[in-house]
Amino acid sequence: MKQILTIALGVLTAIGGFMDIGDLVTDALIGARFGLALVWVTVVAVIGITAYSEMCGRVAAVTQRTVFDLVRERLGPRVALFNIVGSYMVNALTLVAELCGVALAFELATNVNYMLWVPLVAVLAFLVVWRMPFEIMERLYGVLGLALFVFVVAVWQLGPDWGQMAHDVTHPTVPPGEGTPTYLFYALVMLGAQMTPYEVFFFSSGVVEHGWDRDKVGQIRVNNVLGYVIGGVLAIGIQATAYLVLQPRGIQVAHLSQTVLPVVTAFGQVGLALVIVGIFAAVFGSVLETLLASGYTVAHHFGWRWGKFERPVNAARFSTVILVTLLGAAGFALTTIDPIKITIYAVYLGVLTLPLTWLPILVIANDRRYMGAEVNGRLANAVGVVYLVLVTVAAVAALPLLIATKGGL
Amino acid sequence: MTDVLHAGLDLLDRQIVDRDGELVGKVDDLELTDPEDGPPRLVALLTGAQAYGTRLGGRLGGWIVSAAGRLGGTKQPVRIPFELVEKVGPSIRLSAAVSELERVERVDHWLRDNFIGRIPGAGNAPE
Amino acid sequence: MKRLLLFGLTAAVVFGACVGPSRTDRDYRRKVANTAEAVISAVESARLTADLATAGRAPAPYVALRLSESEESAAAVETGFAAVQPPNRELDDLRTETLDAVGAATEVLARLRIAAYRGELHELREIALELEGPVGRLRDLTKVATS
Numbered sequence: 001m002k003q004i005l006t007i008a009l010g011v012l013t014a015i016g017g018f019m020d021i022g023d024l025v026t027d028a029l030i031g032a033r034f035g036l037a038l039v040w041v042t043v044v045a046v047i048g049i050t051a052y053s054e055m056c057g058r059v060a061a062v063t064q065r066t067v068f069d070l071v072r073e074r075l076g077p078r079v080a081l082f083n084i085v086g087s088y089m090v091n092a093l094t095l096v097a098e099l100c101g102v103a104l105a106f107e108l109a110t111n112v113n114y115m116l117w118v119p120l121v122a123v124l125a126f127l128v129v130w131r132m133p134f135e136i137m138e139r140l141y142g143v144l145g146l147a148l149f150v151f152v153v154a155v156w157q158l159g160p161d162w163g164q165m166a167h168d169v170t171h172p173t174v175p176p177g178e179g180t181p182t183y184l185f186y187a188l189v190m191l192g193a194q195m196t197p198y199e200v201f202f203f204s205s206g207v208v209e210h211g212w213d214r215d216k217v218g219q220i221r222v223n224n225v226l227g228y229v230i231g232g233v234l235a236i237g238i239q240a241t242a243y244l245v246l247q248p249r250g251i252q253v254a255h256l257s258q259t260v261l262p263v264v265t266a267f268g269q270v271g272l273a274l275v276i277v278g279i280f281a282a283v284f285g286s287v288l289e290t291l292l293a294s295g296y297t298v299a300h301h302f303g304w305r306w307g308k309f310e311r312p313v314n315a316a317r318f319s320t321v322i323l324v325t326l327l328g329a330a331g332f333a334l335t336t337i338d339p340i341k342i343t344i345y346a347v348y349l350g351v352l353t354l355p356l357t358w359l360p361i362l363v364i365a366n367d368r369r370y371m372g373a374e375v376n377g378r379l380a381n382a383v384g385v386v387y388l389v390l391v392t393v394a395a396v397a398a399l400p401l402l403i404a405t406k407g408g409l
Numbered sequence: 410m411t412d413v414l415h416a417g418l419d420l421l422d423r424q425i426v427d428r429d430g431e432l433v434g435k436v437d438d439l440e441l442t443d444p445e446d447g448p449p450r451l452v453a454l455l456t457g458a459q460a461y462g463t464r465l466g467g468r469l470g471g472w473i474v475s476a477a478g479r480l481g482g483t484k485q486p487v488r489i490p491f492e493l494v495e496k497v498g499p500s501i502r503l504s505a506a507v508s509e510l511e512r513v514e515r516v517d518h519w520l521r522d523n524f525i526g527r528i529p530g531a532g533n534a535p536e
Numbered sequence: 537m538k539r540l541l542l543f544g545l546t547a548a549v550v551f552g553a554c555v556g557p558s559r560t561d562r563d564y565r566r567k568v569a570n571t572a573e574a575v576i577s578a579v580e581s582a583r584l585t586a587d588l589a590t591a592g593r594a595p596a597p598y599v600a601l602r603l604s605e606s607e608e609s610a611a612a613v614e615t616g617f618a619a620v621q622p623p624n625r626e627l628d629d630l631r632t633e634t635l636d637a638v639g640a641a642t643e644v645l646a647r648l649r650i651a652a653y654r655g656e657l658h659e660l661r662e663i664a665l666e667l668e669g670p671v672g673r674l675r676d677l678t679k680v681a682t683s
């Protein structure tokens with residue numbers, strides 16, 4: 001019984017971390033614009049992130065080393081520095097988007113402008129990272145984040161033509177009026193939204209901090225697969241609601257309030273209340289994760305003391321990076337930049353950092369001197385190589401595609 | 410430690426931990442002597458911003474060394490004599506505690522005293 | 537080398553001038569279509585919200601937020617489109633037609649927002665009925681780029 005509970009909690013944490021403002025906005029936006037034509041990308045992405053998250057977790061459990069620690073060891077300080085600068089900046093941009101996301105959730109509930117909420121969210125994040133017991137927080141936002149499943153239930157409530165939906169999922173076509181480059185651009189957006197870099201750093205840091213070792217490898221595997229699959233179901237649910245309610249009316253998503261319209265259509269005020277709680281919990285959780293990830297990125301590269309359980313005074317450099325990043329992100333968010341656009345860019349640019357981050361993981365996961373018996377099996381390697389090639393191709397294509405489509409217009 | 414160590418693969422960029430498992434830093438660079446007779450000998454591990462900057466090389470590296478020199482008072486890297494290395498593995502374990510090492514963690518202490526430590530609640534563990 | 541460059545440049549300018557007008561013509565029509573699509577999105581969001589509000593399925597703060605966002609979006613699109621110079625006189629009529637339809641829509645969106653902020657949620661569906669006309673005209677305008 002205790003085993004099941006532990007697994008359930010682990011899965012909850014995985015989902016809570018998985019769902020962030022990037023997923024929410026991109027799934028709704030893509031569902032409204034392309035219907036179900038990019039669901040296959042969600043499936044592809046879930047497989048990839050599950051594989052690499054498992055690999056990172058296994059590597060961290062066996063070697064007690066984190067991602068950026070290993071990136072530096074394998075790629076050398078110069079290439080690793082290039083990688084962490086890129087990762088840090090994308091991560092910081094993501095943090096801005098997540099901060100705005102929580103503020104927008106407050107705005108949805110109160111119609112008080114989101115910018116007035118940004119400072120409050122930043123202060124809350126600071127308090128949690130500084131003082132609050134993190135495990136309680138993780139459980140809390142994991143459980144409350146489940147309220148987002150109102151999206152999935154809404155699909156049923158909206159009484160769709162299941163046959164038509166099944167057909168549209170399995171026969172993806174570019175809708176009339178959209179070009180193929182734009183379709184590909186949004187395929188990359190979808191990929192980036194599901195395979196967010198910070199989840200992987202955060203997870204590997206968590207494994208080391210909780211002291212999980214070889215014995216926990218099986219549990220890590222289960223957590224990952226269940227968590228990401230369930231998260232994928234939620235992502236598809238959000239796309240489906242947008243496909244059912246927004247796309248037929250020609251509604252494009254430019255505001256968070258539009259992403260929840262299908263839920264309000266299905267369930268009225270109760271639905272709205274649930275979805276706001278869900279958004280708040282999941283996105284606030286992501287604020288914490290991206291914030292800590294910014295500290296991990298730098299501290300692991302330079303070998304500083306780090307840890308979310310540490311007293312701030314014991315890991316002063318790590319804490320300084322976190323504080324400065326939080327202040328910077330909050331400041332940036334307050335410059336009235338469109339939060340939806342920031343979200344899309346953060347998600348898209350995340351793809352660029354994946355190849356150099358994942359390559360060392362794949363290499364170490366195959367190194368028997370580090371991994372012993374837990375070295376990659378044939379399946380892990382097959383999937384790992386395929387996805388490394390995929391994200392490299394995506395990263396190379398990302399900037400040209402961005403320019404060619406003028407940012408997905 | 411009679412096995413052959415390949416300095417590049419087995420030492421550089423590894424995490425250094427002290428006697429109690431506390432993180433000390435990374436092996437940013439190595440100090441070797443070059444005697445007239447015989448091969449170069451490994452004398453010390455170098456860690457910290459000065460060593461990192463030297464290792465990076467180029468303009469960026471040079472800039473880091475000067476900046477570290479200005480802030481830390483010297484451009485000399487932080488040395489950990491090789492005699493203190495107890496075990497070489499995924500991380501480099503020392504036989505000394507971090508508090509016994511010279512000049513390690515000065516930046517950390519400075520930030521603690523002048524910045525982080527002044528924010529309320531910083532001395533308490535989150536858990 | 538210099539003469540080749542000069543020749544190439546002249547050819548490019550001449551060629552560009554020949555292809556020019558119809559290319560800009562197509563661009564302008566596409567701009568009209570995009571403008572119409574953007575306003576339709578704002579309008580349909582507003583209509584859906586108005587229906588939900590009148591049916592009591594959406595709370596006042598959310599309704600007011602959603603409607604004011606629709607109004608702002610449509611107004612921004614309107615301003616943006618009005619500022620674009622039509623490439624030739626033949627397209628002036630298209631410009632007027634577009635601005636008329638968009639303007640009619642933004643006027644109703646404003647009235648929806650005002651009513652929502654006054655808490656008159658039950659009136660919203662009725663006001664939203666006046667969006668039918670503009671939406672129809674806007675849907676026709678989305679097709680001008682392909683004609």
